Amino acid sequence: xxxxxxxxxxxxxxxxxxxxxxxxxxxxxxxxxxxxxxxxxxxxxxxxxxxxxxxxxxxxxxxxxxxxxxxxxxxxxxxxxxxxxxxxxxxxxxxxxxxx
Numbered sequence: 001x002x003x004x005x006x007x008x009x010x011x012x013x014x015x016x017x018x019x020x021x022x023x024x025x026x027x028x029x030x031x032x033x034x035x036x037x038x039x040x041x042x043x044x045x046x047x048x049x050x051x052x053x054x055x056x057x058x059x060x061x062x063x064x065x066x067x068x069x070x071x072x073x074x075x076x077x078x079x080x081x082x083x084x085x086x087x088x089x090x091x092x093x094x095x096x097x098x099x100x
Contacts, residue, residue, distance in 0.1 A: 003010045020026045 003013065017026075
């Protein structure tokens with residue numbers, strides 16, 4: 001860890017890292033989450049997970065389509081409102097008689 005010398009957190013963090021090393025948690029997490037040489041992403045035979053396919057991305061594409069349609073609806077609504085009411089001038093609070 002990169003902590004300033006004399007930091008009050010340095011001892012606690014070093015102790016926590018030492019405990020994680022002693023229990024094997026760091027090794028487990030390294031093997032579990034960091035890719036190895038020759039390892040193919042999204043492929044794990046033990047968990048019956050195979051490489052990603054197009055049908056796995058179906059939800060993302062549906063969300064993208066709904067978001068795009070919603071954004072276009074908002075755009076068209078703003079254009080229509082501006083076209084219909086945009087020519088009106090705003091009413092300002094101006095006194096009827098100006099002091100001279």
